[in-house]
Amino acid sequence: MSTNDTVLLLASGHSGMAPDEDAGLLQAFRDAVFLVCDTLAEKIVGDGEKVTKLVEIIVKGCQSEEDAEKVARCVGNSLLVKTSWYGSDPNWGRLADAAGYARVGLKEECFDIHYDEVPALIGGIPQDAYLSQWKRIVAKKRFRITLNLNQGKGEFRLLTSDLSEAYVDFNKSE
Secondary structure, X not given: OOHHHOOOOOOOOOOOOOHHHOXXXXXXXXXXXHHHHHHHHHHHHHOOOOOXXXXXXXXXXXXXXXXXXXXXXXXXXXXXXXXXXXXXXOOHHHHHXXXXXXXXXXXXXXXXXXXXXXXXXXXXXXXXXXXHHHHHHHOOXXXXXXXXXXXXXXXXXXXXXXXXXXXXXXXXXX
16 A cells, blocks of 8 residues: 555546536446556556465445445455465465454354355355365466355455565565
């Protein structure tokens, strides 16, 4: 989180276009801005110092968007989770533990976790038959983890990365 990781969007109004007067134009503008911002966000995270993996975390089924964001940030910022990704270890227990730090009333019997589309935990029950698939997924340079609390409609998406030994070595003398 530094000024090197900043994206600014400025508008002067001098173009003469008035997208707010045309619903279609406004939607096209919004879509274009979101596409550019999403692409830049992926580049910022993926190009981080000594990053080897880009991970998309999707949290859904929360009572509010704020709760979903809390869960996503707890998981995405967990050092234990990040180092397990670096080691290509699909440790869903670390994901569940980090999600619990958000203190949003997570109910184990409702909780689902997926690596890409492959279930790891359904209704709080481990899906160990898929272990080899989880390992293949977390060995990739980019993958998605979905956590569903199944308690509401709140959702949040977060991009994060792994934490490598090279990152620690690179930064320990600064």
